[in-house]
Amino acid sequence: MTSIPHVTPGEPNPLRALTLDRLRCRTSMKWRTYPADVLPLWVAEMDVPLAEPVVRAVTDAMALGDTGYPAGTAYAEELAAFAARRWGWDGIAVRRTALVPDVMLGVVEMLRLVTGPGDAVVLNPPVYPPFFQFVGHMDRRLCEAPLGADLRLDLGTLEQAFRRAVAGGRPAAYLLCSPHNPTGTVHTADELTAVADLAERYGVRVVVDEVHAPLTARDVDFVPYLSVPGGERGLSLMSASKGWNLAGLKAALAVAGPAAAADLARLPEEVSHGPSHVGVIAHTAALRDGGAWLDALSAGLDDNRRLLTALLAEHLPAIRYRPGEATYLAWLDCRALDLPDEPADVFLDRGRVALNSGILFGTGGTGHVRLNLATSPEVLTEAVRRMVKAVV
CATH class of the missing domain: 3.90.1150.10 (Aspartate Aminotransferase, domain 1)
Known part of the structure; x- marks a missing residue:
């Protein structure tokens, strides 16, 4: 890729x-x-x-009174097209996506699909504070794998955390921030492939927050987790909210790797009721024309x-x-x-x-x-x- x-x-x-x-x-x-x-x-x-283009799309929706409930797959189609243009990745299949209210609520729903109360979720601190808050409120057990001194993933520390997380035969998940907030680190293809290998070895499911993916520095390649060998069992959350300053227009997409499609299919239908229709319009316009x-x-x-x-x-x-x-x-x-x-x-x-x-x-x-x-x-x-x- x-x-x-x-x-x-x-x-x-x-x-x-x-x-x-x-x-x-x-x-x-x-x-x-x-x-x-x-x-x-x-x-x-x-x-x-x-x-x-975002202003125009939202203004047109207001003029039309188009403020009902979201429908259709335009958002997912434009995310797939954006990923192909921007990252050279054609791995987003619309049938393996689901509309969610925003990235963090999408993270919660993905973690519910692959873990239960009392199961462990591995994090890489220092990391986005709501990770701690949302995971704690879900009655999941936090298991830390701190970043290295170079502010990159420490694979040895991560393996130790995976070992602790699955002790006793319990399911576990790894909530990966990619690109990383707050450090701005972009994980390499080799790092992500190693993560996928560790996750497969220990039976840990990977849920990845990729909301900052559009915002890479010039000449830096973003690598979608689902694109690396072994990433097929992953679940990703993506959105236009950070790239185009749309946090107040709620909408995001959950994207499943090919081997995680059955997990995503278990997502409760009512989750799709939470996103804003106007938000979907705005995010779609950003990805298409922004x-x-x-x-x-x-x-x-x-x-x-x-x-x-x-x-x-x-x-x-x-x-x-x-x-x-x-x-x-x-x-x-x-x-x-x-x-x-x-x-x-x-x-x-x-x-x-x-x-x-x-x-x-x-x-x-x-x-x-x-x-x-x-x-x-x-x-x-x-x-x-x-x-x-x-x-x-």
């Missing part, structure tokens, strides 16, 4: 389109959680206008990764930052700052910059913060200036 290289963007950088004053008119969580003097670089919302906008965004994110690297090297060299290969998130190691309080608290209280505390991401998160890069270069520069002020 060969990924299709990103093309030169034909649209202006959407990260430069909106002023801070304009953004503060928004009423979503990012802009209403903190006072107006705080720069919010935390929750996964992007500071961008929506792609024009490629040029996505390319422009990806180029802007590459610029912001380079900018953040330069700003930290000049002004806060004690912070360790390895630019991620995907997502619009930056994982910052602030331990060398030797702060009296948690770094996120210091940056908020003294610098008026809101970041995510690394503690919430589990083992390996202490002393770290997660910063949202999906903003203008000017806001990013001001955020670092405020962070400097907070620690001097």
Whole structure:
């Protein structure tokens, strides 16, 4: 499988389109959680206008009064076409997909298909905090396999976790984040093939959150888990929500590998009642017609990764930052700052910059913060200036 290289963007950088004053008119969580003097670089919302094809599709639906219940397979068809264009992968069969309300609720439903109460779910901390919350609320047992010091999968640690997870003959699942949130790591084909081999050896079922897959850096290949040898028994969750800033328009797809089709067929029919019909329309339009906008965004994110690297090297060299290969998130190691309080608290209280505390991401998160890069270069520069002020 060969990924299709990103093309030169034909649209202006959407990260430069909106002023801070304009953004503060928004009423979503990012802009209403903190006072107006705080720069919010935390929750996964992007500071961008929506792609024009998405706006047009939703506006047309509103004009038509097309706000009923979702139907049809257009979303799955466009995801399959997008995967073929963007990743060179033609492995999404519409008959092996199911509409779910969003990625995390889809994860819950997939885990219910392959595990029962009290069974183990393996995670790779530091990892997206809702993994802990949703799995815990399902009455599943958390089993950690922390990332290595290089922020990549540690296969030895993962094997040990699989061994613990299936002890006593219980079923177990592995909830894989790919690309990884918060580190931005893109797992290689070799790494994913090794994961599939371990999962087969220990009888662990793999459920993979691939919501950040459209957001890879230039010249970085995303490898769908279901595309690797042995990935046929996997279950994936995909969505346009992160790539096109559509979190408020709920819709996602569960995708089964060929050997997991029977599992997906057991998904309760009522799960498909949860997604928004308008959300499905928006996500479908993004996948079908939003490629040029996505390319422009990806180029802007590459610029912001380079900018953040330069700003930290000049002004806060004690912070360790390895630019991620995907997502619009930056994982910052602030331990060398030797702060009296948690770094996120210091940056908020003294610098008026809101970041995510690394503690919430589990083992390996202490002393770290997660910063949202999906903003203008000017806001990013001001955020670092405020962070400097907070620690001097």
